[in-house]
Amino acid sequence: MCRLLGWSADRPVTVAEVIGDAALARLRDLACVHAQGWGMAWYVEGDDELHTHRSTMAAMEDPEFEQFTTGMPVRRGLLHLRMATPGLGLTEQDTHPFVADGLAFAHNGAIFPQDRLDVLLPPGAPAPAGSTDSERYFARLRDALGNKRGGAAVARAAGRVMSRIRWHELTTSSLNALLLAGDEVHLISLHEPGKEPEGVQLWPSDVTTPPPYLDLSLMTGDGFSVVASSGIFGDETPVIPVDSASVVTLGKDGRVARTSAITEGIVRPLRRSA
Template sequence: MCRLIGAVSRQPAAVRDLYADDLAPFLDLAEEHGDGWGLAVRVPNGTVQAVKEPERAHDGLRLRSLLDTSTTDAALLHLRMASPGLPVSAANTHPFGDREMAFAHNGDFAPVGVLDTVIGPDLLATADGETDSERFYLAVRRRTDDGLDPVKALIQAADDIRSSADRFASLNCLLLTAAGLYAYTEHDPRSEVISRRGEGYFGLHYRTTPDGRAVVASTGWAQPGPEWSALPERHVLEMTPGTLNLTVHGS
């Protein structure tokens, strides 16, 4: 299972400053979630730019450089723990996407091809890797290409998985577009991961800070204080850079 963190801000800043005090404890999770890292940022020309490597984040000289040199007001960062049987490779590393959007997932579902009919052969042919997570992205992308907004696209793709998959552990994900950052959370309480990790393992929490930032993140390090709010299951958190508007949408 992977870990996710996203942030938006009122003013562009280096990614390291965008995450501020949350960055170091999040990157410490790479000790366990060490099968790859991926960073996506919104760039000034209104597109999305992503960089990823199939290596532990602590070993990533490229990541260290990007944290200091990439300036943005919206970003997502993913630490991968590969599902059993899936190779550690660039093609299977998150985020997935292009210059319009970047998508990162924490969880798994089976069978991997359960969304293929929804995705369609044209988009399916663009898949680089073997993961269920990339299929989740392509199902979201199918819906946005068909005209849905990101909120509805995320909810409908999750509905497809829930109704058709034999099993799933978590559908937690982050989606970054030129307009903003979106977070979705849902897990199956019957998953064996919950029995091993504990009920709160798949929670997503978010907060705003006095210095003009908003952060959403997986669990795994101390997130103390009342400023952190839990994102309700089957809801999308929409985070708008610049205005720092946060909106929770129900399914």
């Protein structure tokens, strides 16, 4: 289980600028329990190269976290705090974001059983570098996307991943994810509403009334938009809840470019024929 943060702006901005001091403080606090690494992917002004950084340190203990969130203005990017699923690796290869084919990807969720995760891999796919379900989810998502990158294509691809999971009788409560794809940031909201992860501490001890863990939200400002996991924004920030089974796409101008419904694998789960 993890925390996700994605943003796009019409000008270079730091993470601190787009989410505010209170939300940044909550993000640091969340790293107390989401402590198995963190990472970012981003684009800078006038540069088409996708930049990434991954660390196996807890964000609250890593001096570079402060540098990246308060001192590095970028146009669009994503940030991930990792709470590793028991049984999966803790190396840099297991740390989000994963990068391939010009895309960066971060996931919040878990897919079981772990000994059958390779059924998610497309035929002929190279062996994953790490052990995670998330890296395999990303491989199947890329295969379903092909050369397409728009929000509607991402919604179709996410639905096909869910169909694949159900076809092979795997289980998941959340395929929530962020995909950074060139000029756009896509938030995949795909989880079981009301479902709460069990058997793990999700929140810092001083959070007495936690929000639903898998919920996602959208916040818009002057020339920028932000999508985030629960627990990052507080009552001081007006946010819009993001429906499950949808993809919210942030354009390079900092606005919401479109919202696309995910239908495949949701309305009519696939079944093996007799």
